[in-house]
Amino acid sequence: MPSLNSAPRQPLTGTVKVPGDKSISHRSLMLSALAVGESHITGLLEGEDVLATAEAMRAMGATVERLGDGEWRVSGVGVGGLMTPDNVIDMGNSGTSTRLIMGLIASHDITVTMTGDASLRGRPMGRVTVPLSEVGAQFAAREGKYLPLTITGTRDPMPIDYTPPMASAQVKSAVMLAGLNTPGTTTVREKVATRDHTERMLSAMGAEIDVTEEDGLRVVRLKGQPELKPITLEVPGDISSSAFLLVAASIIPGSDVTIENVGMNPLRTGIVHALKAMGGDIEILNARTLGGEPVADLRVRAAALKGVTNLPVDPSTMIDEFPVLFCAAAVAEGTSRFTGLEELRVKESDRLAVMAAGLKANGVELTEFEDGLEIRGAGGNVPGGGMVETHLDHRIAMAFSVLGQRADTAVTIDDASPIQTSFPSFIDLMTGLGAGLTLKA
Ligand SMILES: O=C(O)C1=C[C@@H](OP(=O)(O)O)[C@@H](O)[C@H](O)C1
Ligand SMILES: C=C(OP(=O)(O)O)C(=O)O
Structure with a gap:
C-alpha cells in the first residue's frame, strides 16, 4: 500500500494528453x-x-x-x-x-x-x-x-x-x-x-x-434486438481525469497547462463551468468531433479563485469532479456551498464524509450536510500536514494530491494504489508538469 506525499514544487507548465474517457x-x-x-x-x-x-x-x-x-x-x-x-x-x-x-x-x-x-x-x-x-x-x-x-x-x-x-x-x-x-x-x-x-x-x-x-x-x-455494426473508435481524453489538472493549474500560481483532446460532451463539462464561475481561466480551443463525441483542447492558467454558493451547473454533469472541486474551494477566497450531492455518498467511498475528514485533517474549515458541504476557503495556501484516508477511492487520492500543491505543510495520502483504476499515468504526468508528488513504499 504505497503512500503518497504531496507538497508544492513549481508552477505546472506544459502540454499533455490524459488517458481515454x-x-x-x-x-x-x-x-x-x-x-x-x-x-x-x-x-x-x-x-x-x-x-x-x-x-x-x-x-x-x-x-x-x-x-x-x-x-x-x-x-x-x-x-x-x-x-x-x-x-x-x-x-x-x-x-x-x-x-x-x-x-x-x-x-x-x-x-x-x-x-x-x-x-x-x-x-x-x-x-x-x-x-x-x-x-x-x-x-x-x-x-x-x-x-x-x-x-x-x-x-x-x-x-x-x-x-x-x-x-x-x-x-x-x-x-x-x-x-x-x-x-x-x-x-x-x-x-x-x-x-x-x-x-x-x-x-x-x-x-x-x-x-x-x-x-x-x-x-x-x-x-x-438490433444487429449492432462493429465500430472503429478513437476514445477522447477523459474530462474527469482532466479535472485534476484543471484545478491544479488553477490554484498553483504561475501555472499554464494545455490538455489536448479532451471529451467535451455537454453532459460532462460541469467542471469547466464550475471553475469559470469561481474565476478560473480556462480557454476552450480547437473544438471538433471525434467518434461521435465533441472534443477540444483546454488551456488553463492560474487564477485567484473565489468561493461559489450557487453553482450554475447540474451536479450530474460533473458528479465525479466534486472531490477536486472541494479542494479548489478550500484554496479559494470566501465561502463555497455545494448541495444536492447525496449521490456522492454511494461512490467508491462516501465522498462527502471522506472529503470532509481529509479537508479537516489538513486545516480546512467546513460544515458537512446530508447532501453537501460548506467550505470556508483559505484565500491561499491551506495549512496541510494531515494524513488522508482514501478508502479505496481514486478520486479522493487524486484530489488531495492536488490540494497538497497549495499547502504550507505536505499532505500525505495513505494509499495511492486506487489511482490505477482510472488514471494510471497520473503521478508521472503531474510530476512531469512540475508538481511535487513522491511515492513512499
Ligand atoms: O455511466 C458511467 O459511466 C458513470 C456514471 C456515474 O455513476 P452514476 O450513474 O452512479 O452516477 C459516474 O459516477 C461513474 O464514474 C461513471
Ligand atoms: C464513481 C466512479 O466510478 P464507478 O462508479 O464506475 O466505480 C468514479 O470513477 O468516480
Missing part, C-alpha cells in the same frame, strides 16, 4: 462485444476498471485482444450471444462495469456470479436489480443488495418503461443494455439528463434509439 472505454468494449464482426478501438483507457470490463466480456465469450498501447480489437458474439462464464467474475473497484454488465446479462439466458473489492462490495446494487427484475432477471445478492451477487438472466425478457428515482447514467445504461436483447421497445425516463455515451454509441452502431423531451423528462427509447 473511462465511461466511453467501458461502453466501447461492452457494445463491440455484442456486435457482429470486428471492432477496432484506439485510445482505450487501460486502467483497472476498464480492464475488469475487458476480462468480463472475454469470460462471456467475446474475443478481446490488446494490440498495443490503448489499441484493442474485439470480435463480438452478436446481441443474444453471451455465454455463462466458467468462473466468478471479479469487477474489482468498478461500479460501471458491474451495473452495466448486469444489464447485458439480464436479457441473456445465462447465470453469472460477480464480486469485487471491499469498496464495490459496499455499494448499492438495488438500483439496478429492481428494474432488471422487472425485465425478468433473478438475483441472489448478499443482504439482498450487495455483491457478491448471482444474476440469472431470462430467456423471455420484457421491455420495460422505467423512471429511475436517482440521477444515474449507470442505472439508465443498465436498463438500455437489457433492452438490447429484448423484443419491443425499452424506455427510460430521466428526471435529470445524465451522460449519454450509451445512447450515442448505440446509435453509431446502427441501433434504433430515440431521445425526446416529454413532460419535463428526457425520454430514451430503444428498439430491441
Whole structure:
C-alpha cells in the first residue's frame, strides 16, 4: 500500500494528453462485444476498471485482444450471444462495469456470479436489480443488495418503461443494455439528463434509439434486438481525469497547462463551468468531433479563485469532479456551498464524509450536510500536514494530491494504489508538469 506525499514544487507548465474517457472505454468494449464482426478501438483507457470490463466480456465469450498501447480489437458474439462464464467474475473497484454488465446479462439466458473489492462490495446494487427484475432477471445478492451477487438472466425478457428515482447514467445504461436483447421497445425516463455515451454509441452502431423531451423528462427509447455494426473508435481524453489538472493549474500560481483532446460532451463539462464561475481561466480551443463525441483542447492558467454558493451547473454533469472541486474551494477566497450531492455518498467511498475528514485533517474549515458541504476557503495556501484516508477511492487520492500543491505543510495520502483504476499515468504526468508528488513504499 504505497503512500503518497504531496507538497508544492513549481508552477505546472506544459502540454499533455490524459488517458481515454473511462465511461466511453467501458461502453466501447461492452457494445463491440455484442456486435457482429470486428471492432477496432484506439485510445482505450487501460486502467483497472476498464480492464475488469475487458476480462468480463472475454469470460462471456467475446474475443478481446490488446494490440498495443490503448489499441484493442474485439470480435463480438452478436446481441443474444453471451455465454455463462466458467468462473466468478471479479469487477474489482468498478461500479460501471458491474451495473452495466448486469444489464447485458439480464436479457441473456445465462447465470453469472460477480464480486469485487471491499469498496464495490459496499455499494448499492438495488438500483439496478429492481428494474432488471422487472425485465425478468433473478438475483441472489448478499443482504439482498450487495455483491457478491448471482444474476440469472431470462430467456423471455420484457421491455420495460422505467423512471429511475436517482440521477444515474449507470442505472439508465443498465436498463438500455437489457433492452438490447429484448423484443419491443425499452424506455427510460430521466428526471435529470445524465451522460449519454450509451445512447450515442448505440446509435453509431446502427441501433434504433430515440431521445425526446416529454413532460419535463428526457425520454430514451430503444428498439430491441438490433444487429449492432462493429465500430472503429478513437476514445477522447477523459474530462474527469482532466479535472485534476484543471484545478491544479488553477490554484498553483504561475501555472499554464494545455490538455489536448479532451471529451467535451455537454453532459460532462460541469467542471469547466464550475471553475469559470469561481474565476478560473480556462480557454476552450480547437473544438471538433471525434467518434461521435465533441472534443477540444483546454488551456488553463492560474487564477485567484473565489468561493461559489450557487453553482450554475447540474451536479450530474460533473458528479465525479466534486472531490477536486472541494479542494479548489478550500484554496479559494470566501465561502463555497455545494448541495444536492447525496449521490456522492454511494461512490467508491462516501465522498462527502471522506472529503470532509481529509479537508479537516489538513486545516480546512467546513460544515458537512446530508447532501453537501460548506467550505470556508483559505484565500491561499491551506495549512496541510494531515494524513488522508482514501478508502479505496481514486478520486479522493487524486484530489488531495492536488490540494497538497497549495499547502504550507505536505499532505500525505495513505494509499495511492486506487489511482490505477482510472488514471494510471497520473503521478508521472503531474510530476512531469512540475508538481511535487513522491511515492513512499
Ligand atoms: O455511466 C458511467 O459511466 C458513470 C456514471 C456515474 O455513476 P452514476 O450513474 O452512479 O452516477 C459516474 O459516477 C461513474 O464514474 C461513471
Ligand atoms: C464513481 C466512479 O466510478 P464507478 O462508479 O464506475 O466505480 C468514479 O470513477 O468516480
